[in-house]
Amino acid sequence: MSRLLPRANLEGVVAALRSAGYRVVGPVRRGSLVTYDEISSAADLALDVIITRDSIKKFVLPRTEVVARFNRDAAGKVSVLDATAAPQPTVILGCRPCDAAALPIDDLVFAWDSTDRFWFSRREAVRLVTIACANCDESCFCTSVGGAPDSPEGSDVLLTETAAGDYEVQALGERGAELLAKFPGLRDAPAADRRVAAVPQRFDLSAAVTALEKNFESPFWRQTALRCVGCGCCTFVCPTCHCFDLVDEGPAYHSERRRNWDACQMKNFTLHASGHNPRPWQEHRYRQRIMHKFLYYPSRLGRTLCTGCGRCVRACPVNLSLLQVVSDLAAGRANALPTSAGEVKK
């Protein structure tokens, strides 16, 4: 036996969660774009898309967030005001497993040497109701990085579509059980066929990691990254990329310290005040993204910093596919290159 949510009851779930005080968000279509946004009815949900353009990251790490406020009064006295807002309790309905899995991975860095209260206060306020993927495309690769299209990791409630189009329901942990108790119209039903995408394994992760260990200095990076334009597309759509910048902005006497998304692919990212840049070429910046995700983060914090959602692959304006690059590494293509390729001097 399993617990079943008839599809027609999705509407009741949205209403119940909203009246319980939650902001409910899910995949919403606006023209050609599907992003996670607030919904007021299940009819707003675009559940037919493989994956939204942006990730759920923005609900825990907004693209811009005030972390402190400064005031300077007429007498010239400066006071620093606390800016922590109480985050709005939010349910993400129709989250994808590769989005949900990103949050526990990023928790590790936000709790590493100090606890990031901005991240964790939002994290506390968010509940994930994930729908297992019934379809995938050629850019999906969760199964190559330890995930699965029906993985419960990071979710509070997992819904898996049945052949009849209803949802089999699974609560995870106490938070999940508490949330599921608010779902109306659940019933017991015999286990039915589940619709779960068959995501092929596209590369051997450990072979890719070994290749990275050996190829910090390799012409592979120049050959690969010559076309990279150094934008923030791949990192900003990524659910696991978490780098930020701190800036002071606003009127001089009442300004704000804001934390904004930043991208290791942009050339200013490591630019020192002296003018020196330790990652002077795009190949260094591109290498950093791959190394950080597949070698540095796992060796320091024990988890691969990629859930295989494929967003960066789809979004890259120059079709520089991380999936292709990591597959090439795993297949030993970097090892085969001579290391003597000439440096280009500016």
Place this chain on the structure above:
Amino acid sequence: MPAEGRQLEKLRHLARHALESGAVSLVIGFAEGTVPGRAAPLFCTAPADADRLIFDGYCTLNLANYLTRPEVRAHQTVALVARHAVAKAVVGLVQESQVDPTRVRLIAIHCPDLDGLQQDVAWTVADGLQTLDEFLPTAAHLHDQELTPERFAAVAQVESKSSHDRWDHFAREFDKCIKCYACRNVCPLCYCERCIADKNQPQWIDTSSTQRGNFAWNIVRAFHLAGRCIDCGACERACPMDLPLMELNRKMKKVVAERFGYVAGYDPKADLPLVTFKKDDPEEFIK
């Protein structure tokens, strides 16, 4: 062999020959992408690399963007596989003294219309490697297509709104912007070593992706490209959040055409309308 196959053979032959003969040391074109409907820029330095070149209506990136990259500048002479929009960007770069025309060659692709972006576009490749001067007369006729009303349909729609609705429209669209700067980084004419958006001493525009910061960014970008944008659409196609950036760029194009009688991308010797000072300028404020 079907016509298209013959053109592809010719394209590859031109590229291979350009590298073999030493006429250029780098050919930038397109290879098959990793997924259907996408093409990937390809940098050919060995003659054999030319065998991977392709061309179709998905080759939409503006390759002239790479000419200002230091890795590419390190080459003495570079050839670009250039549909019309790429060549127009080269014109702009030469006009603004960013690229030395003697160091660029074109493998010109001719399409029946200005953009050549339909999926099954019929294209032909020019007979030989060309300099910009050799190329220009072969594309001059496309100037007539630059200002057709169809090109400005989206602009007209925005213009027809009340100023209040226009504000709402752009507020909604700019709200989607995540400040990834892909629009800037794929734009061949956005070559500034340090973009105004990245300057913080002094800081001109908010870097934060707030309403104010997003308005500032998108408007500053459109203004800075007024009279310089060659209407290739690469920025809009790169935008991960589907902002209708060409509404802004084409509006600027229209105003510049009306006020200055100028369309960018055809004459590398022309004065740029917005950066040229004329003593007989009718505007009082300029004196």
